[in-house]
Amino acid sequence: MKSGAVFRKEQFVIPSGVIYLDGNSLGPLPRIASRRITEVVEREWGQALIRAWNECAWMEQPARVGDLIAKLVGAPGGSIVMGDTLSIKVYQALASALQMRPDRKIILSDSGNFPTDLYMAQGLIESLDKGHELRIVAPEAVERSIDETVAAVMITQVDYRTGRLHEMNRITSAAHDAGAVMIWDLAHSAGAVPVQLTDSGCEFAVGCTYKYLNGGPGAPAFIYVRPDLVETVRPALAGWMGHDVPFAFDRDYRPANSIERMRVGTPPIIQLSALEAAMQIWNGVDMGDVRAASIELSERFIAEVEKRCPALHLVSPRDPAARGSQVSFRFEHGYAAMQALIDRGVIGDFRAPDIMRFGFTPLYLDTGDIVTAAEVVEDVILNRLWDNPRYKQVNSVT
Template identity: 50%
Template sequence: MKSNFLNLKKNFSIPKGTIYLCGNSLGPPLKSMGSEVKKFVDEEWAKELVKGWNSKGWFEQSKKIGNQIAKIVGADKETIIVGDTLSTQVFQALTCALKLNQNRRYVLTDNGNFPADIYIAEGLLKLLGDKHELKIVKPEDIIEHINDEVAVIMLTEADYRTGRIYDMKNITQLAHSSGALVIWDLAHTAGVLPIKLSETKADFAVGCTYKYLNGGPGSPAFIYIAPNHINKVEPALFGWHGHKNPFEFNLNYLPSSGIEKMKIGSPSIISFASLKHALDIWDNIDMNELRLKSIELSELFISEIDKLSIDLNLVSPRDPYFRGNQVSYSLENGYAFMQALIQENLIGDFRSPNLIRFGFSPIYLDEQDIINAVAIIGKVSRNSLWRKFSNQSRKIVT
């Protein structure tokens, strides 16, 4: 086995006594992250100052880190660029896809897609006038709505509410057979599922790096464009970093070649430093082994919850091969229940109207964590510890 999960766990900084099942929202830092960022400030920024763009290769980091991510998501080199926010990358991908398929009417998505992606689609289509229309259907109805009127199918691989996952290869094949293009949002799967973008012939993909990739709060997003599309597309946002000759400061935009044309402006190099450090551990992780281990952990969690016989309703698929690394339950007082769990040092999160979510990443969790987590859930339920939070005002971020 290539992946030594027990050794990997030792590398993460999680408060003693805390069980962290919230990597689906924000991953924890490596213990060495603070010193690594300090090293960047002291050894690169402070010493090199503006020279660092050349001497330390800052300008090339967008593509170099993109190549690191490419290995994790099964993409070819030079097909991923890193920078900006996920919403920006969704805008870029959808604009490119619509230009390639501009004579078709619909952008097809589902009501399990992350709302931010839908907001971007709504805003873009409004900008484009009445040329295209957004069609939102139930996840189980996506396949029957794929036809020759669909320009782009825009889906999140794992439902942020339930963890249900799509068969990426099958959906992409069906889309292509009808002449549609597909954009995959990998925010909830990059770093936990053995994604194979090249093999599945995905057209576009986007994702964030602060969840299972552990890049840090607000760490930059990424965009993937298939090799057969990259020379045909034009970015929606003409950024100076995406110019063929950015430091000639020509008043006319001339796009760079390849994936680098998707760069926009100056990225946060400090964020790149922390992200690169977080990604380095993936050299020692086999994604298939990680997937099997995560299934073991989530299956153990579900089976132990079942034994409690408490009022938690599983909303995630019971079959582990139809869900990602997230397990969700519904219950009437979900927000209060989650606050009680957090007070007992079990960290998951809540999503309206009544979902509590738990994420499982084997690189910092083991079987004992799962047993201890379920014990806390049982304690909160038996002793009604959630009641003292039942009238509490909701926090801004849950």
């Protein structure tokens, strides 16, 4: 059975024998991206050389691809630009936000945020040396912790460990009621759940493109700035590609009068081209349909796993409306169990100390995959296949 209108597995390279439940960490290779990379390398870079910046419109690519992302996250054209890694985009958004509230010193985030977001905040605070403080509260406590001392609320919408989903509009309204600036990290949201940035009213949003958007390892991040602010935000990283006229080579920095001011340096053209091609997969895809299919798959997976493996404890919210597009289970031997699963073609990942994480991506997963994956989980858990010295814990990616 297929998960409805959004299923398009034939457009991806999925190795045979693999059920891929880690598209929430690194999306698989879209066939169109593979073809496009070859073309960009051989024809554009190889033949056009430096001329390609003009002839192949390389220079406009960060904004052009930003417009494709904008369609998926409910933002207008011209409000998103691509570049750098997500860590850098978090830094830029946060630095800009703090400049907008010079009298306030608190950055509010939650313990479900991904470490790099918190580290970037800590690093920025040190560099600024103006007495800012990072306040980290429990995910459930975010809304009630927003008060008039908070300069910026910086939250990742979907908790990378538990999959818990924050209500974007509610938290944004609470931030605005207290006069704080709202920054959303959409790393686990873009291409996973419906997002309406314009409706939310948030000032900034950032996200990566190598997960649900399938742009490939190291694909550039995106940053959204609310259109009414774009001519006043300070970009923090004053790189030449964000200059109003980069090729005037002025001595002094003057930011572009558009979202382009959030650019920093030379864009990664090959990687951006892979992403631009990968975005074609979303043509005709409704995020509401993706969400419905994702919920169907994740509900089925939870039911199948709980029926078969009482030793696994769900740590994701049971209410699908309160989850992103992933499901996590706690299991004491989770690391070893995940290695055993991966050995058997069911690829998820592990997050310390004991979380087995599974991502649901209806573009290339169907119910049959989910049931098969649950059967393999059952085999690994009930037959203690994890209890093997080969699966001893090391500090690895998955």
